[in-house]
Amino acid sequence: MTRDKSLRRKCLCIGTGGTIASEVTRGGLAPTRTDLFFRRIRQHPSLTSPSEFTDSSVSFDSPVHTTLVGRNTLFPALITPDLDDEGRSVEYEILDLDRHMDSSEMTPSEWNTIASLVYENWDAYDGFVILSGTDTLAYTAAILSFLFHSAGKPIVVTGAQIPLSRPRSDGWTNLLDSLFVAGVLPYAGVGIVFNHQVLHGSRATKTSPNLFAAFTSPCVPALINLNVKITLDTALPLRSTTPPPPLIHLHSDPTVVAVHIYPGMTGSLLEAQVDAVPTCRAIILSAYGSGNLPLDEKNGMLVSLKRLVEREVLVVVISQCAIPNVYPLYAQGRTLLSIGVLPGYDLTHEAAFAKLIWLVSQPKLTFKEKQELFETPVVGEMSVDSGV
Known part of the structure; x- marks a missing residue:
């Protein structure tokens, strides 16, 4: 059966490292800059449709042909299976920053890099997913909220409490939910996607290093609940053609x-x-x-x-x-x-x-x-x- 490409939106995932991309090293879990993260995603049936491979023999060890974009690495496009009853799927690309980091190392300089990449690619994609470590994930979502206020596309920030490389990782559902929000739902704005919820990007805080529900928005309810029935806030900002405001370069010195x-x-x-x-x-x-x-x-x-x-x-x-x-x-x-x-x-x-x-x-x-x-x-x- 031919899939209707008109129902398919395109998303860019920007990889910064963090727990979700961590591997076991001699010194413990650490975000390593290799193609293992992409290989794992490429093999996951909920994140990659087998019907999109022209070669059905693609395996975990199959070669990965990447492209350098400046100092960053762009991986081949992947396409999800259908994500709703109407047959909508999402085509997405992963752009890995040149340095993977623990998010405790995040600074305004990295925020400038992330914001510049979103800004430069604004017209080429329908939505954006920022893959982050959880320690400063709420800070990243908050600053992106101000830098891209009123813009008409979704920018969602997500991560994991357990790496994709380990058993029971929550990263699989967080990533799948993020692609669904960024590529299917009518939502626009900056949000945190975690534990089947979308939280307001400038209202959230990390409340637990142990629970899968790592983030809460203490003063306002979740924008979207991704349960068996999906519920959306009645005041949810909707997609539009509104471009982002002029990009502000953040001071990198401590201010x-x-x-x-x-x-x-x-x-x-x-x-x-x-x-x-x-x-x-x-x-x-x-x-x-x-x-x-x-x-x-x-x-x-x-x-x-x-x-x-x-x-x-x-x-x-x-x-x-x-x-x-x-x-x-x-x-x-x-x-x-x-x-x-x-x-x-x-x-x-x-x-x-x-x-x-x-x-x-x-x-x-x-x-x-x-x-x-x-x-x-x-x-x-x-x-x-x-x-x-």
């Missing part, structure tokens, strides 16, 4: 400092951490409860915060709580507002970090404009009326 508030924290300790990073342009304070800080005159915190704002350092307060919510309801919060400290509302740490890097990487914005834009939801990353 955002994150400080966890603890008993005994003083203003001098805070300033010492900021002064140790000459390129710092923003600071995230993870505070108690609804954004409470030690502001007794003796500890000098209020004076230090005022001094930092006067130096045009963006100062943001978020909550240490698992379900965050910072709002200027109490007198202390209003005192902080009066000196230019910004409330983080229900932002996750990942989203606050990504939004600040995105803001400080835009030299045309004034300090005041950056402050105002921080308090404005850009990609649905926060609810500014959360204190009602």
Whole structure:
């Protein structure tokens, strides 16, 4: 039977390494840059349709003919079996970055690389899948949310708790679900696909290194639930012809400092951490409860915060709580507002970090404009009326 190619969308998978691509080495599991990852996928019946091979003798050990794209490696296109009752399938290519890494090594430089590849290939594909390690996966999804806000195609980020090379890997279903979301569903935007859910890319956080449900979005429900019955959020952004905004090159020097508030924290300790990073342009304070800080005159915190704002350092307060919510309801919060400290509302740490890097990487914005834009939801990353 001839398959209807008009029902087939094309996706680009960008491989960065991480657990999903890890192999057993002498030093333990590590993301190695070989073609083993592609070979495993090519042989998986849920990810590659046998009918698409012109040579039925293709095996795990069959040669893999790759193409160099700059310093990155492009593997041959694969086609999934039908992914729904209407016969939709997905053609996808895997583009491996020149360096596979543990995601704990991820920096803004790698985000620039990933974003540039998506931007350069925007017109050639219907959707994008970023294969990432889980440690910084939520950070990657958050920054891509800001870099590609309002764009009309899906960009999904996924990974695994167990590598494809090991038994019981969750990577198989995460990858299959990602191709289904990026290539079949009417969804557009940046999301995290994990454990049969699609989470808002700027709302998620990693909550477990052990559970297959490694990520949650504590303040909003999942966008899509991929159960026996697929349920979609009624406000789901839909595919469109809207192009991505002009690409912003993120500063690769450290620009955002994150400080966890603890008993005994003083203003001098805070300033010492900021002064140790000459390129710092923003600071995230993870505070108690609804954004409470030690502001007794003796500890000098209020004076230090005022001094930092006067130096045009963006100062943001978020909550240490698992379900965050910072709002200027109490007198202390209003005192902080009066000196230019910004409330983080229900932002996750990942989203606050990504939004600040995105803001400080835009030299045309004034300090005041950056402050105002921080308090404005850009990609649905926060609810500014959360204190009602």
